[in-house]
Each structure stands twice: as structure tokens, then as C-alpha cells.
Amino acid sequence: GAVVSQHPSWVICKSGTSVKIECRSLDFQATTMFWYRQFPKQSLMLMATSNEGSKATYEQGVEKDKFLINHASLTLSTLTVTSAHPEDSSFYICSAPKVPTSYEQYFGPGTRLTVT
Amino acid sequence: QKEVEQDPGPLSVPEGAIVSLNCTYSNSAFQYFMWYRQYSRKGPELLMYTYSSGNKEDGRFTAQVDKSSKYISLFIRDSQPSDSATYLCAFSGGSNYKLTFGKGTLLTVNP
Numbered sequence: 001g002a003v004v005s006q007h008p009s010w011v012i013c014k015s016g017t018s019v020k021i022e023c024r025s026l027d028f029q030a031t032t033m034f035w036y037r038q039f040p041k042q043s044l045m046l047m048a049t050s051n052e053g054s055k056a057t058y059e060q061g062v063e064k065d066k067f068l069i070n071h072a073s074l075t076l077s078t079l080t081v082t083s084a085h086p087e088d089s090s091f092y093i094c095s096a097p098k099v100p101t102s103y104e105q106y107f108g109p110g111t112r113l114t115v116t
Numbered sequence: 117q118k119e120v121e122q123d124p125g126p127l128s129v130p131e132g133a134i135v136s137l138n139c140t141y142s143n144s145a146f147q148y149f150m151w152y153r154q155y156s157r158k159g160p161e162l163l164m165y166t167y168s169s170g171n172k173e174d175g176r177f178t179a180q181v182d183k184s185s186k187y188i189s190l191f192i193r194d195s196q197p198s199d200s201a202t203y204l205c206a207f208s209g210g211s212n213y214k215l216t217f218g219k220g221t222l223l224t225v226n227p
Contacts, residue, residue: 004159032213041124043204043219044160049212093159095215103148103167103208105215107159 023094122218
């Protein structure tokens with residue numbers, strides 16, 4: 001089946017630094033990818049929709065300048081957390097639809113970010 | 117009223133039990149109904165996907181949708197310890213393919 005990978009799986013950074021998380025579709029092309037954040041024992045909250053070749057669409061309340069999204073190719077989207085703070089510590093997960101017009105999404109394994 | 121309601125549990129059952137997991141929703145625009153399984157510190161895995169009222173069966177799993185009542189269920193037969201995970205209901209509708217998730221139900225199947 002379709003596979004989505006993320007890198008790194010776990011990252012620790014100091015407050016004030018920036019962290020980049022990669023999301024790759026391994027055996028299919030993804031014109032759209034989604035980025036979610038999940039706090040402990042909470043559900044997934046959609047942060048933004050990443051569109052290949054165009055600007056990302058952010059959900060209400062998500063700071064565009066803090067969470068930079070780049071979807072430069074059909075298999076790669078990146079999320080950069082800029083000037084990270086301890087409250088940004090969370091589990092970040094990306095997903096991509098199986099085919100562009102499908103509601104079936106494949107999720108990456110997630111990236112655990114810890115900001116100290 | 118919340119858009120999606122899911123009992124967070126936790127739910128603990130003995131091996132071999134039948135498990136019933138449920139979600140209600142209020143958004144009439146939801147047309148696609150999914151169940152995901154998430155193991156601890158992993159990404160969600162799609163279990164079942166349906167877009168019509170009624171039952172859909174896949175092995176030990178049965179997804180049930182009642183659009184008139186805005187209620188969906190996931191049944192797990194002959195539950196196994198490997199089924200221990202968090203189960204998330206998810207909904208979608210419209211042209212943007214976004215998913216709205218329930219909070220998840222933590223299930224533990226005891227050997």
C-alpha cells in the first residue's frame with residue numbers, strides 16, 4: 001500500500017531555534033499533503049493543507065509565520081517550526097490522500113518535537 | 117454542540133470479546149466515514165472507510181453508519197491483544213478532503 005515517511009522521528013531543540021520536518025510520499029505522488037499536531041491523549045488537529053507549487057492553506061488560529069510549509073515537489077512537503085518554544089512541543093503528523101481526489105489518507109509515522 | 121463526539125474511554129476487555137466503538141457527529145456535510153487505529157507514538161493507520169449507511173465488513177472489523185442518526189460504530193470481533201490501541205473516528209465531506217477526527221478511544225485487550 002501507499003507509504004508516507006517522516007524525518008526525523010524525534011527531535012529535541014533549544015528554545016528559539018528552528019526545526020524542519022520532512023514528509024515524503026514514497027510510492028505515489030501527492031499534490032496535497034496535510035499537517036496535523038497531536039498533544040498527549042488528544043486527537044489530531046489539522047494545522048494546514050500543503051499544496052504542491054502554491055501556498056499552504058492554514059487553519060484558523062495557526063500562525064503562518066511560525067509554521068512554514070513548503071511543498072516543492074510531488075513527493076515532499078516540509079514543515080519548519082520557527083523560533084520554537086516549549087509550548088510547541090508536540091507530535092507532528094503529515095498525511096497524503098491515496099489519490100488526489102480521494103478521502104482515504106495515508107499518514108506518516110509522526111515526528112515528536114521536544115523544545116527545551 | 118461539538119462537531120464530533122467520541123467516548124475517550126479507556127476501554128478494557130478480555131481477549132476474545134466483542135468491542136463496540138462509537139462516534140456521533142453533527143455536520144450534515146460529512147459524507148465519508150473512516151476509522152483509524154493509532155498505536156502509541158505512531159501515525160494513524162486507516163482501518164475502514166465507507167460513504168454509505170449500513171454495514172461494511174472486513175475480517176474481524178465491521179463499520180456501521182447511520183446517517184439519519186448521525187452515528188457511526190466500529191465493531192471488533194474476537195478481539196486480540198494486538199488490537200490494543202487508540203481508535204479514532206474521522207469524517208470528511210466537500211471538496212477540500214480535510215478530515216475531522218474524534219478524540220479517540222483507548223482500547224486495551226487483556227490476554
